[in-house]
Every structure is written in structure tokens, then in C-alpha cells.
Amino acid sequence: MTALLEVSELSKRFGGLHAVEALSFSVGEGEILGLIGPNGAGKSTVFNLINGVFAPSAGRVAFRGEDITGAAPYRVARLGLARTHQIVQPFAGMSVLDNCTVGACFGRENLPLAKARQAAREAAALVGLEKRLDAPALELTIAGKKRLELARALAARPALLMLDEVLAGLNPTEVAQMVETLRTIRGRGLSILMIEHLMQAIMSLSDRIVVLTSGTKLSEGSPAQVAHDPAVIAAYLGDPEMVRRPP
């Protein structure tokens, strides 16, 4: 399997704080990699290092064989790496369609405006926003804004999609819908790197999981392997006795 994204020995220090420390992992073509870890483990920082929001203190990020370490976010986006934000960042005064069109215009395919509108409509339909195309983004509910984040990223037709807690803040019905959407996207063969706190969802969606704690890799493997790794259970999932108890 060729690695689409290759992160090697990545470190980031904020003053004295080692947010990420010598982290290495890779995402393969067509793979879904889950990134989990307790609050403050450095997951979002890893995203910010990969897409150039922060420059790493050390280490290297390669995307589709190209070194993108410290490249500006818009260059990374153009290469085909799209992401969503944990805290939604809609263009509040612009319509849903325009929001998505920005993603399509400036994403991997660098589409002209008319074609971008078409791609934007498709992306909006994929996440179930096709009826709100003309609504200003600020009128969407939080679930709607999460969908918009996803639609904008999809409209870019990326090679790799990075999802930062798209399920956080949603109610159970909305979570079920969003998971269904993610399965559809997955069915299209898109590679995904996702951060998620909702164990059930990430365990069922991911091919492989990397567990972070205090900025370092604690464990890596299939969802089943990770879930049974004693170190992970102790550090993250909670009391080891809990898993041994029959359901």
C-alpha cells in the first residue's frame, strides 16, 4: 500500500509545552485512520501541523510524495488535502451554496466558478444540505454547520479528508445521520484521517487507529487491537476492570 500521507518524527513545542513529540504515522490510499486520545493529547495540533496552520518545530510531513512541511494552508489545500474544524468556521454571511463553492473553487481541481457551483451542489446533497442551499450559513443549526464543514471539504474533491470531531455536539439522531453520511463517503474510496471522541463511531468506521497521549503515540493497530491494548485501556478508555465485566 502506498502512503498518501506520511508523518515522520513530527514535533511541536509551544514555549515549554511539548504538544506533539516525535510522532510518526501514515495514511494509506483509500484508508480510514482514526486518531484518538484524551483531551489535550495534541490531536487537533497534529491536524494543524499537517495542513500548515502551525509550522512544526521538527519533523516532516509528506503528502502524495511531496514534502509539505510548514507549507501554507492554501497550498496544502490545493494539493488535495481538505479538513473540517472542530469549532465550526462557516462564512456566516454567505449562503450554503457559496460556502461550498469556495471549497470547490480553490480545492484540488481549482475549478472555474460555474463548474464549482455544480460540485458544490453535489457536495451539499451528499451531506443532506440540498434544501438549504440559499440559506445564509449563520441560520443553520449546529448540526447543519457541522454538515456544512463537511460539504465544503468534500466540494474540494480532496485526495485526503481530515475530519476534526464532526460528531461532537450532535444529538444521537444527528450522530446516526452523520455516521451514515461518513459511510457513504467512505464507500467512494476517499481516504480519511479522523479525530473523534465517540468511540463506538470511530471504532466502526476506522480501518486503523492511532492513540495519542500527551503528544506521543501510545498505540497503533486495528480497532480491535487498540481496544484491547492494556496501555490504551489504562490511559484512555478507563478502568481495565470494566472491559472484563460481561456486558
Add this chain to the structure above:
Amino acid sequence: MLRRPFFWIIAVTIALFAAAPHGSDVELRESLILAAVYITLASNLNLMLGYAGYVNFGSIVFFGLGGYFCVYFMGSLGWGLASSLVVSGVAVSAAALVFGLGILRLRGVHFALATIGVNEAVMAFVTNFEPWGGSTGIYLSPELFQPLGGPASALWVIYYLLVAIMGASLYLSYFIKRSKFGLGLLSIGQNEDAAAVLGVPAPRYKALAYSASALLPAVAGGLYFFKGAFVQPADAFDLTLSTEAIVITMLGGQGTIVGPALGAYLYEELRGWLLTSETFANFQLVVAGVLLLLIVQFAPEGLMGFLYRRFPRLRRILE
């Protein structure tokens, strides 16, 4: 584009400006010249303020520099009006691109301060630049009006050219808004970080918008100071006109295209009334300042923004 009503609304506006004053109606012409200058300055300021969300307090530097270049080319180098105007516009726009790449690394209030700095720095330079007459400025010989048929007819030529520049400003705003470049700028204005993450090349786009917003004001400045046959630093780089352009844009509705034009009309009416009233004659700018405060505080979307929100259907016709 030609099928959209707004394209024709702009065309009709230009035609009305061109046709309104006849032969001897000099007074109306002078007031329309001021309106055309206001609309040109406000429309182009709007590219930065309304589209990209960057407050440019020193936009007058484009107008003033354009005036200086044009007057210098004509007076000292003996160039014709047309070539002087074109070269002035291009030169100022190119200079803005270089400045823009530098100062547009700043955001928010820091950028706003830097724009004032650019204006003051250019003014200080020009005041000490002997080839441009230093603090006394440059006078043009009345003979330069001869190729245009003497002073009286030259003023009409200048008027029509200013109306053309105003029209070009409106069309520029319109085409940018309807383009991919415009969509990128609007997204920067909404949330620059999110725009960059989506792939909008923010540094380049901002610098290009800054440069585009310099072109037509520079040409208008050239015409304006050629008309007066005189340019000096205090007039060319007067921050009053910059501030007025901001009031006009905010009053009419930043980010809209009708807004700056409507704002210019309303502001000119208000200004005329204030200047002739006994009570307010000396407080004209105070009133403008208070007006700006009120708009920013209570109606930041301006008149057109308010109308579009109340009557969303208007958006199908107007921009």
C-alpha cells in the same frame, strides 16, 4: 452578464451622468464631478473594505499619487493627457501591489494603521521631493488645456472622462463580485483563516485587491488635479477625503455595489446642506464622524444591506 438587469442599471446610471448637464449648466456639472469622484473612491475602497474586510484609511494615497504622476508627466515631461492618465494608473496600481504584499501581512486594526502610515510616508516623501515641487507643489500652464479646445471645453472633456472612470469603477466592482476572485475575497472578508484552509490564496488575493482598488482612483486623481491645474501635498494626501470615502461606503452598504453610489449621493446632499447652513458650516466633518459612529454601532450593513435583509428579492435585481 449582458442578460443581467444590473449590468444595464449601471449603464443607465452612466448615461444619466453623461446626459444630465447641458452646455452652460456648469454648476450641476461641478456637483456631478464631485459625485463621480466620491463614487469612484468609495467603489474602489469597497473592494478592500466590503469584499476582503480590510479597512483602508489611507486610500486617498492612490488618488493623490495618481494626481502627482499625471501632473508631472504632463507639466514636466510634456506627455499628452491620455498617456499620462494610463501610465499614472498603472504605476500607482503596481506600487500598491508591492506595498500590499508587505502591509497585508497585518490584520485588523494593525492594517488600518499601516494604511494611514503609507499615506503619511508618501506625503512626507513628496513634500521633500524637489522634482515634484516639494511643499509648494506643481502648477500646470493653462496652455495644456489648448489641445482639448481651451479651458472651457477641456472641463467638459474632464467631466466625461471622470464619468467614464466612475462607470468603470462600478463595472469593476460588479465583475469582481461575480468572479471566482470575488468569491475568494468575500470568503477572506468573512473568515480569513477558514478561507486559507479551503485553499484561497489569501496573501495574493488581498494584494491583488489592494492593487485593483488603486488603479481607477489614481486615474481619477490625475483628472481631478489636471482639472485644477495644480497639485500640492496637503490636497493630494488629505485624509479627509479618505475618511469621507469610508463614511460613504459604510452609509450605502459595504460589500454591495449600489451602496457606495447611493452613499455618495446621500453624503453629497448632506455635505452641501451642512456647508451652506449657518450652524453647521464649520462642523461638517464632525457630523460625518458622528454619522460614521452611528452606522458602525447600529447599522454596520448600511442602507443597502438593510434593504437586502428586509427585501431579499431586491438581490435578484440589484447587487
